[in-house]
Amino acid sequence: MSVLRVAAVAAPFDRDLETGFARISRLIDQARADGVGLLALPEACLGGYLANLDGGADGPPALALDGPEIRRLAALAGDLVVTAGYCENAGGRLYNSAVCVTGDGVLGNHRKVHQPLSEDATYRAGNGFAAFDTPVGRLGMMICYDKAFPESARSLALDGAEIVVCMSAWPGSRTSPAADLARDRWKRRFDLFDRARALENQIVWLSANQSGTFGDLRFVASAKVVDPGGEIVADTGVTEGVAVAEFDVPRVLETARRSMGHLRDRRPEAYEDLVASRY
Incomplete structure (x- = not known):
């Protein structure tokens, strides 16, 4: 029997890339010490997410897929498979992207397809979903709002994905915020999407998310691992942690x-x- 240990992170990240890389380095070191083979970091962990979703927020630093920051991430990953979110600059066009790396380099890249509220004021939309082979199995990636659309996960499952990693910067409700974040209605939706996507496709599901606050946003954390029956087998709750x-x-x-x-x-x-x- 070949057992794979997986981990999904809830942690805060801001514009300070050096601080972010220091945090990522600690998370990778701890994952390696714990025997983890696949580590999922949140959306926009390289440079932080948007400060608001009203269309006027400054974006994170724009990074090239073949640039020094992604190479640095790969070097940190070493023998682990690591997924992370970043702002991708491709020919002057910006995408909210996710990358999968090992010490050997880039294994896969995904550009967020579905854009909530005014995210399209900063990013262009991606145009598809594709699974890819990794040392820990066939993997698929998506970002945040992508998981609200069943077609996203189904496309990856039909492409052979055994494990899907969803990286998010998912905030609590803006219009009816709950004093107790654990009771927030957007947190409840976040969890429902995670469980439904895993169950309907009968796949292993990792959900990583930002935690804490950034700009106008208060993130729900709630990183988790869900089994192919839709059961949550590890969860950070609404605070920083690793599932x-x-x-x-x-x-x-x-x-x-x-x-x-x-x-x-x-x-x-x-x-x-x-x-x-x-529609």
Whole structure:
């Protein structure tokens, strides 16, 4: 039996890249000491997220996929598989992106497809989802609001993803904030999406998130690991921390899909016009 230990982080990150890298280095060192093979860091952990979602916030530093910061992240990762969010500069166009690295370099890159509120004032949208092979299995990535759309995770599962990592900077409610963040309605939605996406695709799900506050935003943290049955097996709650769990991934997927195979039992001909539909 080959067991993989995975970890999802809830932590605060701001514009100070050096402070961010110091935090990431500590998290990677601790993960390595704990025998973790896959570490998921939050959205925008390299340079922080937007200070607000009203369209006028200054963005984080723009980094190139082949630039020194991503190479530095890869060097820190070493023998671990690490996913992290950053602002990608590609030919002068900015994307809210996520990268997957090991010490050998970049394994995958994802540009956030779905943009909430006024995020499109800063970033362009990505245009797809693709799984990729890593030393810990076939992986898929998405960012924050992407998980509100079932098609995102389903696309990755149909592309063979065994594990999906969703990196977020998910805040609490802006219009009806709860004094107790654990009871916030946006926190509740965050958790529901995590569990539903794992269950409907019968995959291992890692959810990393920013914690604390930045600008006008108060993040719900709630990093977690969800099994293919939709059960939360590790969770940080609404504070900074690391959710750690371990799986024999092929085995838990096979067990989950043995009788009720959600991917196997699909009937695409019954909803073939779905993509062409309009709201």
